[in-house]
Amino acid sequence: MSEAAQRTTSVGIFTRAGWVTGMLHIAAGRDLGWYLDGDDRFFRLTEVQLPAEAAPREFFAMYADEALMVVPFETGEQFVPVTEGAKRKDIGCLLAEGTLFGSLDVPPDARVSDYLMSGKRFIPIRRCRTPLFELPPELAEPIEMIYLNSKKIIGVTESNPIESNQARLVNPYLEA
Structure with a gap:
């Protein structure tokens, strides 16, 4: 693909x-969701900051299946088109x-489980609170x-909007 046919977007x-x-x-x-759900086995990144490295790298090819989550830093990438009549469901992902x-956002006449079975490789989730305690400086919760x-989801539940979800659930098996 030529440079003229590409655009870049900043992500974590x-x-x-x-x-x-x-x-x-x-x-x-094309939008970010389209790219993430594509067939490429590797994400091509430039101007890359790797964990625990002081200097950025010019290029990094990252195996797509190793990404737990992809977060767009640019506002325009944060708004995925919503199917007309879609229902917004509050969920918890273990x-x-x-x-x-x-x-x-679940299409009309579909359940959360139906949507999850749609085969998307990366599922767009809005207004997130993560179990991660360290976020890049570009992010603050809730993440838009x-x-x-x-492939990294153990399970999903529909949840009621609970203010207490701000106090993260902790996996007791991972604590020291």
Whole structure:
């Protein structure tokens, strides 16, 4: 793909190694969700900051399946088009790191489980509170939009909007 046919967007990607931040290269006219759900096995990033490294790297190819979540830093990328009549459902996603709370836009006449079975590789979740205690400086909770890797989800529950979800659930098996 030529440079003229691409655009870049600034993202944070959480991995087992920590946060990787940089610029993703996406086909012009396409959105981040389209790119993440594509067939590419690797994400191509430039201007990359790797965990525990002081100097940025010019280029980094990251295995897509290693991303737990992808967070767009640019406001325009945070607003995924919503299907007309979609229902916003409050959910909790159990991850190895703890429970992530947020909202999922479910098409009309579909259940959360139906939507999850749609085969998306990265699921867009709005207004998130994560189980992660360290966030990049570009982020504050609630995070407006994240794309959660469906392969990393242990399970999902519909939840009532509970103020107490601000106090993160902690996985007792991961505590020292």
